[in-house]
Structures are given as C-alpha cells and as structure tokens.
Amino acid sequence: MENVKPKMIVFDLDLTIWPFHVDQCMKPFQLDCLKKVKDVYGNEYSLFPEVLDALFKLSKENYILAVASRIEDITTAYLLLNFFNIAHYFTYIEIYPYNKSVHFKWLNLKSCIPYNQMVFYDDDVRNIRCVSKLGVHTLLVQSNIGLSYKLIQTFLNPDK
Template structure:
C-alpha cells in the first residue's frame, strides 16, 4: 500500500521511554521471555510492558501504508531487538538502527537504506537532545512526553502534514 500525500514515507521511533517505560540497558535484565499467558518477563522474572497504545499505533501506521523504523542509541542491542520480537513488533519494523552513537548516524543510514529524504520522515523520541539533533536534518520531530499514545501519533501526523509543501 502506498503512503498517501501528506503522510510520511517513514515513521521512526526511539525505543526506551518512547515505546516502553524503561531503559533496556539499565532497568531490565535480558533475556526476555513471553509466557503462555502472554506476559513478558526479564531474566529476574520482572514483568516488562510496552506503553498501552503501542500495538495499535503500529497497526494504524501499517494500515496507512507508512513503513516503520527504529533508531535507538542503547548499548543493549540484543535485548532491544529481542524485546521487539517478544512484543511481536518486529513485523512492523522494516529497518532497525539500534546501537550506541549519534542519532544523526542512525538517520543517515536510514536515509541511505530507504532512499527516503529526511523531509519525508517523522521521528518520535522522548529525549529533547535527539529531537534537536534530528530536526536539523529536516526531519519532522515529535517530542514524546510520557510514552507513545494514539494522541501523540495523531498530533505527529497532523504536524507532519502541515509542514509539507503545498499543504
């Protein structure tokens, strides 16, 4: 399905405190397991959750034909990737840039891999410094205050549409 005019050609999400309420490299202990009741736990048995709206956000973007990517600076690369799998989100992410370093590097690699120009991307992140860095590239950046919500997604898509030429 092709993205409609006014929609981004790529939606990029930070992970920690954007899709889930913790830092994967300090607050939880991989490996992670999903039990038969669907609950995800870390190696110490602590329950690990996404923000409640995240699965619906992914479904909504998929329905709109907007591909999704991850950009995370975590040092716990394996744990972050594993969480995307156990939360059954990996099917939505066409690209994953998960490693320490500058988010600018993540975005330059996403741009190279996708061919999508920065002006056609939207980025959701809880850290203001990442918003500042990435907005200089021309990406529409949305500061996530208390985890991703459907309201934050809607606001972000509306903001993106407003900055597009001819809108």
Template sequence: MVKNIEFPKCVVFDLDYTLWPLWIDTHVTAPFKPSKNDPGVLIDKYGTEICFYSDITGILQELRNQKVTLCVASRTCAPKYAKQALNLMKVPIDGSLKPAIEFFTYVKAWPGSKMDHFKEIHNESGIDYREMVFFDDESRNREVERLGVTFLEKIKKNSLNILSFLKNHMHG
C-alpha cells in the same frame, strides 16, 4: 481508521521510554521469555516485565494500515537485547500474533548519535528526511532536525499518543 490526517512516509521510534517503559540495557536482564499469561509481555531473568505501553500496538497497526514505513532508532548499549525483545514479544499484526519486530522495516540500534541511525535509514530506504517523523523521549535527539526530520518529543510518561501528535503536527 483515522481520517483527516496526512501521514508521513516514515515514522521512526526510539525504544526506551518511548515504546516501552524501561531502559533495555539497564532495567532488565536477559534471558527473556514470553509471559505465560500474555504473549505481548516478556519476563526477564528476575521476573521484571517488558512490554509496550498500552496504546503502542494499536498505533503501530494504524500506521501500518496507512502504509507508513515504521522504523526504530535506539542508542541502546544492548542492541542484541532490544532486538531479542522485539523478536520474542508477540503482538497482533494484521489479525494474527507475530513478533513485534515485524512492524518495523528498519531497526537501527547501537550506541551513538541518532544522526547516524537516520542516515542509514535514509540511505537504505531512499525516503527523504523531510518525510520522516521521529518520536523520542530525549530532547537531545532533536539534533535530527538538522537533517530535515520532524522531531516530536514524547511528553507523557505512561504512553505515547502518536495519532494525536500527528493530527496536531501534520497537515490534514
């Protein structure tokens, strides 16, 4: 358990190169199937692996433990495949293997502005934009700051240490 961090009400994640190391609409080809060796890994039509960065599941679980609303905002051109991957990928949630999508209260995935994703999350959840933190690897998505969202750009290529980011950027 993490101490001395004031968690936001809502943390929103991009998918591609934020939660997993690929573009779901470019680098992999459906159909996807679970790996025989690891339920948290999917294999695409050509044998390419799809999985979260190594620290993501633990981060999502910690945020869930802290009662943070978790969401996805992805401008992917393949929303069907993004959701399919999240449904097929099995990760430990509250002590048992469940589809990764169960971490997320809202999954907004379609091409277009992240502003639209956030407006839907706000309208459906009632959570104030100022109580949302957004992790993304693309600085162009900083536009959500105009709504009052805290934007934190993922700067490491191989993983996302959100807890360090939160500790450094949130009041504790």
C-alpha cells in the same frame, strides 16, 4: 512543516515504545507460557499501552515504519521487539549507541526517502535536536506517557 506528506515514521524505543531502559534491566528477558515478558526475577514488562494500536493503524495507512535507538545491548533490544511481537511492523531497524544522526543517515541511504519526508518520535530532547538539524520533522514524547495514537494523529491528521 512544508506541505510534504511524510512517508516514513521513526521511533525511539526506551521511554517511547516501552517504559524502561533496556540497558538498566535485569536480563535475560524470558517469555512465559502466557507470552508475558519477564526479567530474571519474574517482574513483568510491557509496551506503553497505545503502542500496539498505533503501530497497527499506521501500518494500515501504509506508512513505512522504522526504529532508531541508541540501546547498547543490541541483542536484547531485538529480542524484545520479537517478544512484544512488533518487529514485523518495522521495515528498517537501526540500533547502536551512536549519535542519532548516524541512524538517520542510514535510514536515508537504505530507503532513499528524503529527511523532510521522515517523522521522528523520541523522549530525549538531545536526540530531537540533533535529528531535527537534518530536516526531519521531530516530535518530543513525554517519557511517562510514551507513544500514543493521539500524539500521532495530532501531527498526521491535525483536522480530526
């Protein structure tokens, strides 16, 4: 990457922020009295373990955070962002089932941040390929581990 400091960090949702596919879950999700997210059968759902910590630290470092997701059940995706109490971290949320270059064109139009000052984390190599063609710096997430603070540090502060 050129010596341009990133301003915006963009995240996929399924298998990056949380370890499941929203479109394949038994909905509706509910929030129980202990604030646990559960499906209709009572199975509990969580974020990947380091996501909360990573979002908190990145927001403290004043990065603009955003979501780019192709989930078809848009309403449930927003509901989960609220149930997991992470929606407030994201300045821009783009969720709709199109090629992700569309999401990034809108992120660029809404924020006026150039593509080369955006970083994108996603577990799907097809999304990584299409978004990197725009000039966004892309990083592939391992779908069994999800987003970790270490993965973020490796890119943002490689000397630490």
